[in-house]
Amino acid sequence: MPFQPLPDKGPEKPNPSDFGLFIVRFISSGAFVYYQLMGQLRLGKLFIWEKEDWELIKEIEALGLPMPAVIGVTFVLLLTTALIGITVGIFTRINAAILFALTAFALIGPLQLSPSLNPQSLVLYLALFLALVCGGAGRVSLDYLLTRKKTEKK
DSSP states (O other): OOOOOOOOOOOOOOOOOHHHHHHHHHHHHHHHHIHHHHHHHHHHHHHHHHOOOOHHHHHHTTTTOOOOOHHHHHHHHHHHHHHHHHHHHHHHHHHHHHHHHHHHHHHHTTTOTTTOOOOHHHHHHHHHHHHHHOOOOOOSSSHHHHOOOOOHHH
């Protein structure tokens, strides 16, 4: 019997596991923003516009890193944009790798992003971001939507 190719059934539809990945992405990034990042965003705004002290800058100075103000502002902006990217599912693996590196820096540093952030929760975030780096965002994401549109044009 000659080789018979499998019929093309069109693009794969999202499975329940893909919706589960969406829920995990949404809840974890929302929790990170609400519990750890909101206070830093508020303090960063006061630091930039009203020249108030920011504890994150003092912690980065204590680490001996050059230009602590630039590093602190860049740190918070990278966290914000990468979390938004993970929530909507665009460049998920790259954003998760960025978040993994920043969270590892906060754990090793140690940087106190919020009073509720302890090393155990940082390790939990590290595991979650590493899982997103390895597994991607699933089919309920902009990554999959853009890839599907690109393959449909060909």
